[in-house]
Amino acid sequence: MMKLRNWATAGAVALGAAGAGLALKSVLPQHFAIDQAYEPQEAVPDSSTWPEIEVTFLRCGYVTLPEFLVVRGAFSFVPHVNAYSAVLIRHPQGTFLYDTGFCSNIYAFLRNQSLFFRTLLGGFIFEQALSSHLQQLEVKPDDLDFVLLSHLHWDHVSGIPDLPGVPLRINRVEYDAAKLDTSGIAELVWQFMGDNPHELFECTGPAYMGFRSSYDLFGDGSLILVPLPGHTPGNTGLFINRASGPRLFLIGDAAWSAENYMYPATTHPVLWSLFTNDDATARQTLIDLHRFYLRHPEIPVIGMHDARMQKAFMTVEERRLVEA
Numbered sequence: 001m002m003k004l005r006n007w008a009t010a011g012a013v014a015l016g017a018a019g020a021g022l023a024l025k026s027v028l029p030q031h032f033a034i035d036q037a038y039e040p041q042e043a044v045p046d047s048s049t050w051p052e053i054e055v056t057f058l059r060c061g062y063v064t065l066p067e068f069l070v071v072r073g074a075f076s077f078v079p080h081v082n083a084y085s086a087v088l089i090r091h092p093q094g095t096f097l098y099d100t101g102f103c104s105n106i107y108a109f110l111r112n113q114s115l116f117f118r119t120l121l122g123g124f125i126f127e128q129a130l131s132s133h134l135q136q137l138e139v140k141p142d143d144l145d146f147v148l149l150s151h152l153h154w155d156h157v158s159g160i161p162d163l164p165g166v167p168l169r170i171n172r173v174e175y176d177a178a179k180l181d182t183s184g185i186a187e188l189v190w191q192f193m194g195d196n197p198h199e200l201f202e203c204t205g206p207a208y209m210g211f212r213s214s215y216d217l218f219g220d221g222s223l224i225l226v227p228l229p230g231h232t233p234g235n236t237g238l239f240i241n242r243a244s245g246p247r248l249f250l251i252g253d254a255a256w257s258a259e260n261y262m263y264p265a266t267t268h269p270v271l272w273s274l275f276t277n278d279d280a281t282a283r284q285t286l287i288d289l290h291r292f293y294l295r296h297p298e299i300p301v302i303g304m305h306d307a308r309m310q311k312a313f314m315t316v317e318e319r320r321l322v323e324a
């Protein structure tokens with residue numbers, strides 16, 4: 001007869017094995033249903049109305065993570081740089097930012113956060129404040145017509161204190177969902193947003209480039225917002241279609257790194273579950289981005305933390321501007 005102690009040992013071994021199995025599974029690739037035949041209705045956009053648009057990434061800070069945390073299934077400890085950036089967009093009808101990077105007194109806002117926040121999220125390297133970037137480019141906060149927020153997470157609204165009075169344009173879905181969130185981190189978002197006026201928009205226009213609906217920002221077909229939900233309920237992407245230079249597609253936090261939609265693969269399940277509002281919706285968005293990427297390899301798809309893609313884009317952009 002098996003003694004109690006032996007049972008306990010067998011139980012511990014089984015639990016240990018299950019634990020090790022789960023840990024191993026968490027870094028293995030996950031199945032994505034991407035093999036079925038699927039061709040979205042995608043009209044060729046009319047490019048005759050696209051003006052010249054200048055796009056400049058303003059990187060304010062970064063954090064370094066081992067690659068296996070950023071891309072599930074990547075058996076690699078290679079350091080991966082996650083940037084915190086704003087994008088300055090200069091269109092003939094308006095100058096605005098897509099997300100905001102970090103303000104100059106960011107630490108004053110983070111000081112009173114929980115230990116969890118300060119150790120896990122607050123461990124970034126602060127490089128250059130949004131206000132300093134704008135000053136370098138000779139753009140005054142008053143020159144900005146508005147700020148477009150991809151979504152309402154602290155690290156995307158954290159430059160707003162450098163932009164007093166500049167109106168914030170927010171997807172209504174995102175705004176309504178954020179209003180219901182009573183966590184400490186949600187509280188921080190409202191602190192960053194201060195008393196800047198809010199202007200809500202809705203993506204209720206027609207399907208665009210394979211995405212379910214859209215909102216044409218200036219009505220000329222050059223700046224098209226599309227919902228990319230899952231990371232948050234109203235995470236919003238922005239197509240930039242221009243006469244000068246290549247088109248591009250900014251995707252907020254729908255993917256942290258290009259590999260996430262290229263393979264496709266989520267981040268490591270621990271990070272994914274911490275930062276994803278709706279798992280199934282977020283994975284469907286990754287599949288949509290994956291299919292878009294296959295159909296349009298010529299259009300860079302750039303996440304707001306994707307340091308490598310942002311740098312590559314700016315290198316090409318600066319060369320193009322020098323040649324022009």
Ligand SMILES: [Zn+2]
Pocket residue numbers: 153155156253305
């Ligand atoms: Zn983010």
